[in-house]
Amino acid sequence: MATLKVLDSEGKAKxxxxxxxxxxxTDAGLGVLHRVVVAEEANRRQGTHSTKTRAEVRGGGRKPFxxxxxxxxxxxxxxxxxxxxxxxxHGPKPRSYHKKVNRKERRLALxxxxxxxxxxxxxxxxxxxxxxxxxxxxxxxxxEKVGASARRVLVVLPECDDTVLKSFRNLPNVVVRxxxxxxGKVGKEGKASRAQPFSxxxxxxxxxxxxxxxxxxAIEEAWS
Numbered sequence: 001m002a003t004l005k006v007l008d009s010e011g012k013a014k015x016x017x018x019x020x021x022x023x024x025x026t027d028a029g030l031g032v033l034h035r036v037v038v039a040e041e042a043n044r045r046q047g048t049h050s051t052k053t054r055a056e057v058r059g060g061g062r063k064p065f066x067x068x069x070x071x072x073x074x075x076x077x078x079x080x081x082x083x084x085x086x087x088x089x090h091g092p093k094p095r096s097y098h099k100k101v102n103r104k105e106r107r108l109a110l111x112x113x114x115x116x117x118x119x120x121x122x123x124x125x126x127x128x129x130x131x132x133x134x135x136x137x138x139x140x141x142x143x144e145k146v147g148a149s150a151r152r153v154l155v156v157l158p159e160c161d162d163t164v165l166k167s168f169r170n171l172p173n174v175v176v177r178x179x180x181x182x183x184g185k186v187g188k189e190g191k192a193s194r195a196q197p198f199s200x201x202x203x204x205x206x207x208x209x210x211x212x213x214x215x216x217x218a219i220e221e222a223w224s
Contacts, residue, residue, distance in 0.1 A: 002118070006125045006213055013143035014127050017216055019089045019118065022223050026119070028112035033200065036102035036109035039099035051091030060086075064093055066222050106200075110180075111223055113203040122208055123146055129157060129212045134166035143174070146210060158214035160195045179218035 002024040008014045054060070060079030067074050081089040117123050124146050130140050143149050154166060155176045168174045177198035203209065210218075 026115045039101045042097040045097040049092045051088040054087030057087045136170045148208040150207035154209045156211040179215040180222040185216040
């Protein structure tokens, strides 16, 4: 069992939180992390890119000029791929980039990424992350007081909170996510959760990770 220092909203120590070995021991290789992150990146792609072939481009039904005795190369259509405004040869068409990753492998990558950040001292546990009204200044002050004014910050909540989301959304370097067990829960406003559970990519990209104390408990319950 490892212990992490818990801070209050003023950045002062308020106790300690015990963390199980599943969140502090790195037991996966770089190959697992690579496969999971590549799959997450691929699954984010919409795959709606599309180009038109020479059969789909409007026009070009008539032969542009006679076949012989013009001194020019023969052409059958002005919409051929090698001509301006022509179709595209071998261009992209709508497709799915989805990659499947086993649940055990995905959880192993998540645990390993989280444990590596805990080992590096990049995880900051805060007693509560909440605001009375949506205010970007309050969110910025909170990050500064807990020592998380880094270039990229990941904030992990136990469940979706619209007030917290609105407070952080104007900060370009902050990403707000929920704990894995909070997926699909209803937030305090009575609406469906708009914050997604954090991914392996989120953990690896962030320079600092600010986790609410209740979110840390939810993570342990989900991965135990």
